Amino acid sequence: MENLRAAVIGLGFVGRAHLEALRRLGIQVKGLLSSSPDRSAQAARELGLDRGYESLNDLVKDPSVDVVHVCTPNHVEKPLAMDVRQSSALVELAQKHKRVGGVTYNLRFYPLCQEAHAMVQRGVIGEPRLVHGSFLQDWLFCPNDWNWRLEPQLGGELRAVSDIGTHWLDLMMWITGRKVTEVCSDLATVIPVRQRPRGRVETFQKQSAGAFDEVKMTTDDYASILLHFEGMLRGVMTVSQVSAGRRARLWFEVDGSEASLAWHSESPNTMWIGHRNQPNQDMMKDPALMSPEARGYAVYPGGHTEGYPDTFAQLFKDFYAYIRKGDLTARRDFPTFQTGHEELILCDAISLSARERRWVPVNYK
Numbered sequence: 001m002e003n004l005r006a007a008v009i010g011l012g013f014v015g016r017a018h019l020e021a022l023r024r025l026g027i028q029v030k031g032l033l034s035s036s037p038d039r040s041a042q043a044a045r046e047l048g049l050d051r052g053y054e055s056l057n058d059l060v061k062d063p064s065v066d067v068v069h070v071c072t073p074n075h076v077e078k079p080l081a082m083d084v085r086q087s088s089a090l091v092e093l094a095q096k097h098k099r100v101g102g103v104t105y106n107l108r109f110y111p112l113c114q115e116a117h118a119m120v121q122r123g124v125i126g127e128p129r130l131v132h133g134s135f136l137q138d139w140l141f142c143p144n145d146w147n148w149r150l151e152p153q154l155g156g157e158l159r160a161v162s163d164i165g166t167h168w169l170d171l172m173m174w175i176t177g178r179k180v181t182e183v184c185s186d187l188a189t190v191i192p193v194r195q196r197p198r199g200r201v202e203t204f205q206k207q208s209a210g211a212f213d214e215v216k217m218t219t220d221d222y223a224s225i226l227l228h229f230e231g232m233l234r235g236v237m238t239v240s241q242v243s244a245g246r247r248a249r250l251w252f253e254v255d256g257s258e259a260s261l262a263w264h265s266e267s268p269n270t271m272w273i274g275h276r277n278q279p280n281q282d283m284m285k286d287p288a289l290m291s292p293e294a295r296g297y298a299v300y301p302g303g304h305t306e307g308y309p310d311t312f313a314q315l316f317k318d319f320y321a322y323i324r325k326g327d328l329t330a331r332r333d334f335p336t337f338q339t340g341h342e343e344l345i346l347c348d349a350i351s352l353s354a355r356e357r358r359w360v361p362v363n364y365k
């Protein structure tokens with residue numbers, strides 16, 4: 001298993017981030033599959049890969065591929081599948097066939113998110129009492145911004161919550177080591193009708209000026225969710241894809257009985273540490289100053305910033321190291337299919353709570 005080889009399905013926004021990270025780690029990418037044989041061949045040529053697969057069948061029959069990265073729209077990928085029935089089937093299939101499944105909750109792999117996790121787990125901030133924060137974007141701010149995520153049959157019945165809220169929720173549950181047990185949600189479709197262009201639109205593309213159809217929206221541009229976690233921890237999260245000026249800003253604060261931590265993704269190399277009886281601190285990302293468990297996730301010395309593309313490489317480093325070891329009973333420290341499945345269970349509870357306007361318990365069984 002030393003020389004694991006990969007293939008990538010879907011070469012849009014995130015597929016290219018996967019490819020770049022794999023190349024940085026020296027993992028050979030055998031080929032890719034796009035939405036048609038022609039597009040696969042063209043992308044393979046552009047990206048200097050050996051093979052553009054003709055179909056999924058063609059890819060799975062290639063005996064030289066050990067790991068497949070699925071980077072297609074949600075009806076084929078995220079948070080793991082379209083609903084709990086599918087995600088549960090994926091967890092079972094992976095177990096049955098002795099395969100390892102990962103989900104790209106890559107934001108955990110910012111060096112200072114690793115540091116926050118290490119500090120909370122070591123009790124540096126005492127008992128976590130409150131978590132709060134947001135994930136705000138503006139790329140769907142205008143009625144004529146368009147993406148497949150707006151179509152429930154491709155993106156799922158939740159949008160802002162499942163696309164970006166699941167990252168925030170995953171990060172908070174992982175940093176605190178506590179699962180969400182109950183939710184009370186308020187969801188809104190702020191832009192009720194959008195203009196769907198008749199041509200092709202890429203993720204994060206600016207509005208097009210051509211012909212369009214008006215489409216009624218059913219999914220959430222915005223959500224605020226009150227959260228109860230295990231161990232009396234409480235929290236609140238706001239997500240939005242219509243907040244002008246916030247391109248992609250995940251912010252969190254964890255308030256403990258001894259100190260608080262706050263971090264946001266637009267300034268990822270600094271973490272705020274709040275104190276009651278001494279001056280607050282701004283901790284800079286610097287492996288020399290970080291906890292032993294976290295410093296391996298900072299590749300460069302202090303003063304050399306690390307960002308979004310680095311998080312993919314760090315996640316894949318852990319994932320491929322696990323497969324190379326070959327012991328499927330060993331503890332998995334990366335986000336797994338089970339993690340994605342539990343996020344879908346959580347999304348169902350959030351949806352139900354908004355529909356019925358009440359607190360809903362989350363049952364992970």
Ligand SMILES: NC(=O)c1ccc[n+]([C@@H]2O[C@H](COP(=O)([O-])OP(=O)(O)OC[C@H]3O[C@@H](n4cnc5c(N)ncnc54)[C@H](O)[C@@H]3O)[C@@H](O)[C@H]2O)c1
Binds near residue numbers: 033035148
């Ligand atoms: N972890 C993260 O940070 C992160 C970030 C962005 C997106 N994502 C997830 O990654 C997935 C892709 O998102 P994106 O923003 O890259 O979308 P995208 O639209 O930019 O790219 C999707 C690509 O998949 C291709 N495609 C569509 N159907 C296909 C099929 N049946 N077979 C092969 N290829 C197909 C499209 O041609 C396109 O190139 C989504 O599930 C999204 O939720 C995760």
